[in-house]
Amino acid sequence: MTERLLTGAAMLGEGPDPNWVDNFSSFILSQDYDQAREVLRAAISRGVSSQLAEQYAKVLEDFLQKRDEVEHPVILAQHDQCIVRQTVNGQGRGLFVPSYQTWGVQLWKQRPLAFMQSGISRRSVQVCCACLLPIGSLASQLRHVGLDPPAGAEEILLTNGDQVGEEGPKEGFTPGQVFPCAEGCSEVFCTEACRAWALAESSHAILCRSRMEPSSSSALQSLEQLADEADQEHLLLLAHAVAQMILARKAGASEEQVKHRFAYQFASAPWKTLAENETDAQAREEWFAQAWELLKSIFAFEDLAVEFLDPELLSGLLGTFELVNMCVSIPHPLNLHGPRLRLLGEELAAALVKLQEPLQDSDSEPGEEDADDAEGEVINGAEALESACTGQLFENVMGTALCEALAFINHSCLPNCRVEFASGSQFEANGPGLWLYCVSRRPLVPGDEVLMAYVPSVVGKPLEVRQQKMKKFGFECNCRSCETDKVLEMEVEPPT
Numbered sequence: 251m252t253e254r255l256l257t258g259a260a261m262l263g264e265g266p267d268p269n270w271v272d273n274f275s276s277f278i279l280s281q282d283y284d285q286a287r288e289v290l291r292a293a294i295s296r297g298v299s300s301q302l303a304e305q306y307a308k309v310l311e312d313f314l315q316k317r318d319e320v321e322h323p324v325i326l327a328q329h330d331q332c333i334v335r336q337t338v339n340g341q342g343r344g345l346f347v348p349s350y351q352t353w354g355v356q357l358w359k360q361r362p363l364a365f366m367q368s369g370i371s372r373r374s375v376q377v378c379c380a381c382l383l384p385i386g387s388l389a390s391q392l393r394h395v396g397l398d399p400p401a402g403a404e405e406i407l408l409t410n411g412d413q414v415g416e417e418g419p420k421e422g423f424t425p426g427q428v429f430p431c432a433e434g435c436s437e438v439f440c441t442e443a444c445r446a447w448a449l450a451e452s453s454h455a456i457l458c459r460s461r462m463e464p465s466s467s468s469a470l471q472s473l474e475q476l477a478d479e480a481d482q483e484h485l486l487l488l489a490h491a492v493a494q495m496i497l498a499r500k501a502g503a504s505e506e507q508v509k510h511r512f513a514y515q516f517a518s519a520p521w522k523t524l525a526e527n528e529t530d531a532q533a534r535e536e537w538f539a540q541a542w543e544l545l546k547s548i549f550a551f552e553d554l555a556v557e558f559l560d561p562e563l564l565s566g567l568l569g570t571f572e573l574v575n576m577c578v579s580i581p582h583p584l585n586l587h588g589p590r591l592r593l594l595g596e597e598l599a600a601a602l603v604k605l606q607e608p609l610q611d612s613d614s615e616p617g618e619e620d621a622d623d624a625e626g627e628v629i630n631g632a633e634a635l636e637s638a639c640t641g642q643l644f645e646n647v648m649g650t651a652l653c654e655a656l657a658f659i660n661h662s663c664l665p666n667c668r669v670e671f672a673s674g675s676q677f678e679a680n681g682p683g684l685w686l687y688c689v690s691r692r693p694l695v696p697g698d699e700v701l702m703a704y705v706p707s708v709v710g711k712p713l714e715v716r717q718q719k720m721k722k723f724g725f726e727c728n729c730r731s732c733e734t735d736k737v738l739e740m741e742v743e744p745p746t
């Protein structure tokens with residue numbers, strides 16, 4: 251840490267302002283905490299020792315805490331190192347750090363309230379139903395998409411950083427081993443722990459086909475089809491969210507507590523009102539009506555479902571998914587096996603092209619050039635094998651997740667945190683299943699808002715491009731970086 255600071259200072263070629271402590275103190279005394287924070291931030295970036303930074307951050311933290319007790323008494327929620335409270339820049343609520351956090355610190359980690367693998371991703375990669383990590387071998391993955399694996403494919407076993415990381419393999423994980431659902435449905439798991447957890451605590455506890463009555467199971471299948479055909483995976487996420495709400499009730503939470511936790515605490519709007527135009531609004535109305543009927547059949551045998559099968563609640567939940575959901579994106583471990591894949595040659599090349607087929611049906615807009623929006627291209631066998639061997643062929647596992655802490659993080663084109671996915675093994679004391687965690691990308695001083703880039707590719711792009719991108723998220727970005735650039739753009743050239 252000290253080394254990093256010193257390196258940073260050396261790069262800047264100067265140390266902190268010799269008067270920074272005096273300036274900091276006088277801003278504190280005049281209760282100008284924003285200025286005090288900036289002085290501290292500048293001192294940190296100019297190489298002040300981490301010990302000193304922490305000491306003065308603590309001073310700021312104490313003063314801010316006292317101010318908040320008097321002026322902004324409402325802490326709406328707490329998530330590990332972060333609190334949720336109102337912002338002062340018109341962005342509604344936001345996530346803040348009350349205390350100093352250095353680089354690379356884990357700010358929070360959580361299991362999503364509800365999550366699922368996207369339909370298109372489900373067809374092309376077989377994952378653990380609990381943690382969404384791809385499992386099995388190249389052979390089982392090819393079989394999953396209906397292809398005959400070439401000789402040697404059985405030996406290429408899937409592991410990735412999360413299953414076999416620096417700390418050793420995930421507990422109970424054996425590369426290549428697949429645990430089928432104990433109830434006999436077609437879902438699979440990477441460990442016994444993931445399987446047991448999913449059958450007790452995840453939406454699979456209720457949506458396991460082998461546990462459902464035939465009419466409910468066939469309604470779930472119809473909902474999957476509807477979500478696919480309408481290209482609206484959130485319709486299916488509704489079923490997972492309702493299942494999780496029922497489980498939370500069964501675990502002892504009251505109806506109001508559950509509704510608050512899964513729905514009312516989040517930004518929301520009726521789904522139809524978020525449509526881009528009248529035609530889309532009408533289509534949404536029809537899809538919702540169909541989904542509504544199917545949800546009633548899916549949960550017909552769950553007594554507690556009646557509390558949540560309320561069209562207003564569910565339409566609001568769909569609106570919430572659209573406003574605050576996180577796109578799941580987990581790297582495919584087969585991309586790590588490049589050199590070994592080359593040995594499988596022609597036969598594999600043919601299979602790989604087929605493997606890519608479902609993913610070529612991308613829905614990005616023509617003309618989009620960013621990597622995260624790139625449209626699938628049709629490729630031939632040789633090209634497929636080449637990109638497989640160079641670790642670029644296999645698409646990330648895609649899905650969608652509703653996560654509490656994440657839903658309160660506002661966007662910035664200059665983010666100070668990143669959000670990642672991890673299986674249970676990545677951090678000590680995690681349980682099985684999918685986890686999201688948030689890590690600081692630079693030192694955060696008390697009162698700083700935690701900000702992420704909703705679209706990572708906006709970072710470093712011109713203002714116009716950034717504004718355009720964020721408009722697709724339904725708001726005009728007024729992050730610090732955009733506000734500064736807007737002011738600079740307004741400046742006219744001085745007369746010559």
Ligand SMILES: C[S@@+](CC[C@H](N)C(=O)[O-])C[C@H]1O[C@@H](n2cnc3c(N)ncnc32)[C@H](O)[C@@H]1O
Nearest residue numbers: 341342343517574657658660661725727728729
């Ligand atoms: C994931 S939510 C963040 C929490 C939200 N502020 C709240 O009060 O629940 C995303 C919403 O926050 C607002 N927002 C986030 N970042 C913003 C930004 N950079 N500029 C303007 N509004 C923003 C937008 O209304 C957006 O739809």
